[in-house]
């Protein structure tokens with residue numbers, strides 16, 4: 001029997017809508033793009049992604065939801081419209097795929113979850129960077145025990161030194177880097193932490209952005225298992241460096257300049273537990289002269305993985321009953337951490353967004 005094919009529509013044919021189209025079209029045995037919608041008529045004509053040319057065009061989500069045989073809608077519109085649209089899609093009996101930031105607050109996410117409970121199996125989150133090749137490999141190495149017990153996780157990202165000036169920099173649209181890149185790295189950090197976040201420190205600031213949203217932030221998360229994640233995203237770092245650094249009790253993994261490297265103690269080496277510190281006058285050198293540690297260092301191949309695998313997971317969930325790894329409660333935790341970071345930092349523009357909402 002031929003596999004079931006899900007008929008897909010995309011709402012919001014902007015920058016990311018084009019990516020949705022290309023990624024979904026790369027699975028012709030699983031999905032068929034049948035419709036697209038945008039409230040800017042130009043977007044449905046000019047620079048329309050080629051995969052959407054044969055589809056039916058609509059001027060609104062509501063009109064597209066009437067498309068015969070439509071199974072699923074992916075949402076590529078501005079942040080504050082994600083939840084209201086996802087709810088409309090589910091209430092129309094279709095599957096909703098929501099972009100990050102999934103919601104603008106915990107309260108809004110909980111409302112989304114309540115609606116999703118009435119429409120089981122109809123809500124999916126596009127936390128695509130969970131499937132970034134380097135991240136997947138780093139998580140695999142960290143989980144393997146190669147560098148011992150994980151202590152500090154550093155996830156840094158720079159989007160270049162850029163005085164960005166589109167809607168995504170405006171608090172009016174819940175814009176800024178914490179709502180843009182934050183969900184990606186918070187989601188990755190939560191995966192590596194592997195425990196519940198019990199403490200958080202945050203600094204969120206606007207440095208050079210034209211909009212009033214943040215363009216530099218640092219969040220430090222502490223999990224109940226003692227692991228700590230340090231997340232930094234910058235829109236004003238003229239000399240960015242490492243993107244990932246995982247410090248364990250037996251070594252370190254670093255991802256920088258597209259290269260993944262691990263330096264770790266010989267896995268066969270058992271650290272001596274009979275050593276004692278010396279209170280007497282030390283010799284004129286630093287270190288430990290009672291033992292020698294052997295390290296291995298290797299450049300690690302980053303597998304050729306595509307973030308598009310997210311759509312395969314989604315398909316397998318809907319059609320074959322194999323749950324997608326991106327769980328709805330994980331999405332809630334990402335939104336909770338984002339909200340706590342804004343609150344702890346006292347970043348005013350987003351406080352104003354919420355007081356107007």
Ligand SMILES: NC(=O)c1ccc[n+]([C@@H]2O[C@H](COP(=O)([O-])OP(=O)(O)OC[C@H]3O[C@@H](n4cnc5c(N)ncnc54)[C@H](O)[C@@H]3O)[C@@H](O)[C@H]2O)c1
Pocket residue numbers: 011012013014015016017037038039040043059060061075076077078079081099100101126128180
């Ligand atoms: N997961 C990722 O890696 C990733 C990457 C980029 C963007 N995004 C997310 O995708 C969303 C869109 O970002 P973008 O850069 O594509 O924005 P964009 O401005 O380029 O595109 C948004 C599109 O939505 C349309 N639109 C807006 N309101 C609409 C409405 N009510 N009905 C129909 N169409 C409407 C606009 O006309 C525009 O074409 C954002 O929330 C962003 O966070 C995610």
